[in-house]
Amino acid sequence: MNxxxxxxxxxxxxxxxxxxxxxxxxxxxxxxxxAVQKVMQTYxxxxxxxxxxxxxxxxxxxxxxxxxCPVARLEWHSPIAFNRKYQTPEGMxxxxxxxxxxxxxxxxxxxxxxxxxxxxxxxxxxxADGPYIGGNIAPGMQMRLRAMHDHTAALPLITPDGPxxxxxxxxxxxxxxxxxWGMRGEIASEVERYRALIPNLKVWLTxxxxxxxxxxxxxxxxxxxxxxxxxxxxxxEEYLQNSLSVQ
Numbered sequence: 001m002n003x004x005x006x007x008x009x010x011x012x013x014x015x016x017x018x019x020x021x022x023x024x025x026x027x028x029x030x031x032x033x034x035a036v037q038k039v040m041q042t043y044x045x046x047x048x049x050x051x052x053x054x055x056x057x058x059x060x061x062x063x064x065x066x067x068x069c070p071v072a073r074l075e076w077h078s079p080i081a082f083n084r085k086y087q088t089p090e091g092m093x094x095x096x097x098x099x100x101x102x103x104x105x106x107x108x109x110x111x112x113x114x115x116x117x118x119x120x121x122x123x124x125x126x127x128a129d130g131p132y133i134g135g136n137i138a139p140g141m142q143m144r145l146r147a148m149h150d151h152t153a154a155l156p157l158i159t160p161d162g163p164x165x166x167x168x169x170x171x172x173x174x175x176x177x178x179x180x181w182g183m184r185g186e187i188a189s190e191v192e193r194y195r196a197l198i199p200n201l202k203v204w205l206t207x208x209x210x211x212x213x214x215x216x217x218x219x220x221x222x223x224x225x226x227x228x229x230x231x232x233x234x235x236x237e238e239y240l241q242n243s244l245s246v247q
Contacts, residue, residue: 002240003045004232005036006095007052009119015229016043017236022226032057036064045069047236051094051228070239074098080235086132093122098231100124100132102224103204105234110202113194114227115187117208119143123190125198133198138186141211144179183208184216191217 002017012032015025016039028035039045048067051074064071074080076092080101086092096116103114104126114124119140125133139147141160149157158172160180168174187205195201205214206227214221224230 001043001045002233002236003036003039003043003048004229004236005032005048005050006098006228006232007032007050007054007056008095009054012054013229014039015226015233017229017233020230020233020237022229025226025229033060033063036060040067047240048072049074049232049235049239051075051098051232053093053095070236072235072239074232074235078235080238086134095228096122096124096135098229098235099204099206099227100126101231101234102227103202103222103231104128104130106222106230107202107204109200111198111200112202112204113191113198114204114206115191115213116206116228117141117183117187117211117213121183121187121208123194125194128200136190141179141183141208144182145175148175148179180211183211184213187213188217191219191221195219 001023004015004017006013012028013025014028014035016023047069048064048071050064074094074097076089076097099114099116103112109128111128112126116122117140120143121138121140122135124135127133145158145160148155155175156171158175160176162176163173164176164180165173168177191203202222203220204222204224204227206224209225214223
């Protein structure tokens with residue numbers, strides 16, 4: 001069984017794989033070291049792959065280095081990462097790279113668009129044989145709601161949960177509708193634009209589960225909330241194969 005750990009901006013996500021299938025998944029918001037140690041005691045873990053865009057907890061890397069199995073961190077310069085025609089490759093979030101790896105692996109013969117609706121909405125374009133074309137970054141849902149509150153004198157800080165009519169009928173619903181319907185329209189428009197630019201394009205969407213974003217996009221969209229974890233799992237498999245070839 002493989003263990004993947006994705007340290008995000010607001011929480012960490014742990015996913016366990018067996019034969020490329022997700023066996024268990026959960027989020028951790030506090031003691032990540034304790035959660036990983038519990039997993040190691042409960043399951044027979046063969047390899048660990050992890051990435052971080054958020055703060056790495058104190059003692060986490062030392063704890064990983066003491067584990068009795070191969071451990072790999074995915075970063076922009078990792079060998080498994082794609083050739084990126086990007087002027088600042090060190091600025092690429094590891095979660096984006098992981099999602100890209102999985103999307104290309106599961107889309108043989110297709111050019112790929114990967115949309116990750118998390119803290120930010122990211123759009124990544126890749127050719128079928130791997131090279132990264134480019135992409136965009138836009139504010140995510142919580143960031144948009146927070147910005148309206150922080151940059152005005154009167155607008156409240158609201159949650160995304162609540163009524164979502166076709167148009168707002170008070171301040172809360174007007175803000176919520178503006179953000180959610182705006183994101184749905186934005187993503188649908190971007191997909192249409194990229195399909196016109198890039199032939200034979202396969203679209204992947206991860207994150208933003210509660211918004212049903214794919215329902216508002218014309219054409220086929222592959223929705224996979226474990227896309228980042230699946231990219232990390234491919235890194236696990238690569239390390240296991242390399243270790244076996246050395247023996």
